[in-house]
Amino acid sequence: MARFLDRNNKKFSALTFSVYFLFLSGFLIYFMRHQKNIQNQLKQPIDLVEQTTKTPKAPTQVRWKSPLTTNCNSADLRLRTHLLSMPLRIKQIKAHPTNFGLRLRKDLFSQRLNPNPTVIVLHETVYDLTSAVNTLLTPHPSDIDQVSYHTLVGRSGDIVQLVDPSFRAYGAGHSAFNSRWVFSNRDLSGSLNNFALHVSLETPGDGSHNLDVHSGYSPSQYDALARVLADWMVRYKIPATSITTHRYVDLGGARADPRSFAWSELQKRLTALQLVCK
Numbered sequence: 001m002a003r004f005l006d007r008n009n010k011k012f013s014a015l016t017f018s019v020y021f022l023f024l025s026g027f028l029i030y031f032m033r034h035q036k037n038i039q040n041q042l043k044q045p046i047d048l049v050e051q052t053t054k055t056p057k058a059p060t061q062v063r064w065k066s067p068l069t070t071n072c073n074s075a076d077l078r079l080r081t082h083l084l085s086m087p088l089r090i091k092q093i094k095a096h097p098t099n100f101g102l103r104l105r106k107d108l109f110s111q112r113l114n115p116n117p118t119v120i121v122l123h124e125t126v127y128d129l130t131s132a133v134n135t136l137l138t139p140h141p142s143d144i145d146q147v148s149y150h151t152l153v154g155r156s157g158d159i160v161q162l163v164d165p166s167f168r169a170y171g172a173g174h175s176a177f178n179s180r181w182v183f184s185n186r187d188l189s190g191s192l193n194n195f196a197l198h199v200s201l202e203t204p205g206d207g208s209h210n211l212d213v214h215s216g217y218s219p220s221q222y223d224a225l226a227r228v229l230a231d232w233m234v235r236y237k238i239p240a241t242s243i244t245t246h247r248y249v250d251l252g253g254a255r256a257d258p259r260s261f262a263w264s265e266l267q268k269r270l271t272a273l274q275l276v277c278k
């Protein structure tokens with residue numbers, strides 16, 4: 001009897017091992033194919049000229065007029081030294097994969113797209129940094145609930161990188177920049193996410209409401225924001241005239257962020273870094 005049980009146990013173990021082995025191999029093959037697909041897509045040559053004939057036209061927007069390029073002052077060299085020598089406090093926390101996607105090279109209507117980021121959108125978190133990070137870490141299986149920014153800038157100047165700039169963050173819904181948008185999803189409207197970089201500033205404690213103003217952002221926050229923007233502007237050749245706000249790009253009229261944003265504070269820093277008013 002004991003021998004009979006032992007033999008059956010051995011058979012059972014061999015069977016369990018085979019099932020595990022097959023499952024693991026299947027998973028590994030799936031994972032490696034998925035990774036290869038992503039890498040192949042990223043390696044394809046980029047065609048910078050878009051086709052738009054079949055894509056529905058975005059509503060006509062008043063052209064974005066950048067507050068960064070008017071009332072220029074000369075560069076503050078002490079500020080430049082400060083910005084270039086300050087230690088950056090960067091944390092990398094990966095947003096949940098349901099909250100970002102690949103930058104598309106073709107839209108819903110099979111029209112060619114330039115997947116390079118060409119515009120930077122400023123936001124604010126409304127609630128604190130931890131709450132914003134938690135939202136991006138939460139799985140959102142439904143397309144309508146998905147939300148993300150590439151980077152968050154905390155009140156103390158902490159920089160949190162959540163979505164790599166080579167991917168599409170879902171920072172804006174129904175939106176466009178200078179009447180340009182992209183359709184990527186059958187169930188959603190056109191949006192600028194495919195060609196945008198999104199950065200969100202942590203709102204001060206007195207701003208967790210729907211009113212128009214709050215006490216604004218800290219000097220450390222403007223310093224860190226300037227460094228984040230400088231990196232993107234140089235890396236992707238984005239001019240200061242293409243740094244805009246969620247308020248401007250939103251076509252639904254419901255977004256007002258970033259509220260109480262001092263453009264002169266950002267201009268001062270980007271001038272010091274020789275990126276505007278040259």
Ligand SMILES: [Zn+2]
Pocket residue numbers: 122123124171246255257
């Ligand atoms: Zn926003």
